[in-house]
Amino acid sequence: MGCGAICYDSMENVKLSFSIRLSDEISVFIAEAQALLLAIKKIYHEDHEIFIFTDSRSVLIALESCNNQTSIINKIKTLLKEENNIKLCWVKAHVGTMRNEAAELLIKEATKRILIDREINYSKNWLKNKLKAYSLKLWQHRWENSRNQDNFLVSIQK
Numbered sequence: 132m133g134c135g136a137i138c139y140d141s142m143e144n145v146k147l148s149f150s151i152r153l154s155d156e157i158s159v160f161i162a163e164a165q166a167l168l169l170a171i172k173k174i175y176h177e178d179h180e181i182f183i184f185t186d187s188r189s190v191l192i193a194l195e196s197c198n199n200q201t202s203i204i205n206k207i208k209t210l211l212k213e214e215n216n217i218k219l220c221w222v223k224a225h226v227g228t229m230r231n232e233a234a235e236l237l238i239k240e241a242t243k244r245i246l247i248d249r250e251i252n253y254s255k256n257w258l259k260n261k262l263k264a265y266s267l268k269l270w271q272h273r274w275e276n277s278r279n280q281d282n283f284l285v286s287i288q289k
Contacts (some may be wrong), residue, residue, distance in 0.1 A: 132152075132153040132154060132155050132156075132157055132159070132162050132242065133150060133151060133152050133153055133162065133237075133238045133239070133240075133241025133242040133244075134150070134151050134153055134162045134163065134165045134166035134169070134238060134241065135148070135149055135150035135151065135166060135234055135237035135238040135240075135241055136148065136149060136166050136167075136169065136170040136183075136234055136237070137230060137233050137234050137237065138170065138173070138174060138183075139230065146174075147173055147174075148237060149169065149173070149237070150237035150238060150240050150241035151165070151166075151169070151241055152241045152242065152244040152245075152246065152247050153165065153241075153247060153251060154247055154251060156261075157251050160187075160189050160190065160193075161201075161203060161251060163185065163187035163189070163190050164187070164190045164193070164201070164203045164204060164207065165203060165251060166185075166238075167183065167185055167187070167190055167207060167219075168203055168206055168207050168210075170183055171183070171207060171210050171211070171214075171217060172210070174217070175210065175214060176214070177216065178216075179216065180216045180218065181216055181217045181218065182218045182219075182220055183217060183218070183219050183220065184220045184221075184222045184230065185219065185220070185221060185222070186221070186222050186223065186224035187221075188221055190204070191219060191221055194207060194208060194211070194219070203251075
């Protein structure tokens with residue numbers, strides 16, 4: 132998994148760009164939120180209005196929600212409250228938008244790297260879901276390899 136961003140000035144010059152290799156265990160949502168958080172941190176305290184374009188509608192919806200308790204979303208909300216000059220805008224993904232496609236290339240580049248650049252702290256919900264999925268997989272494996280499986284199925288079919 133990777134994240135990245137490109138920031139342009141008003142003359143279409145690249146002001147900054149970054150791509151970061153993240154763990155494959157994290158969700159696309161967290162990767163996109165991480166890219167947004169890092170972009171905001173890098174342009175923080177600019178003295179003029181800044182527009183950040185993202186193709187992540189889910190992150191923008193989470194930022195508008197009062198119910199989302201994801202720590203990374205809360206960090207972004209805090210930064211945006213402190214800096215009123217940063218505006219977030221949604222763009223449609225994979226339709227040939229030049230700037231968005233350039234950012235996607237950076238992200239693709241990051242995913243090809245072997246070493247992880249940044250570890251993300253996993254949320255309680257993420258850990259809970261992973262443990263639940265692992266437990267279910269383990270149970271299924273044990274069931275499929277148990278001696279009682281055939282007897283149980285035969286008794287149900289009678």
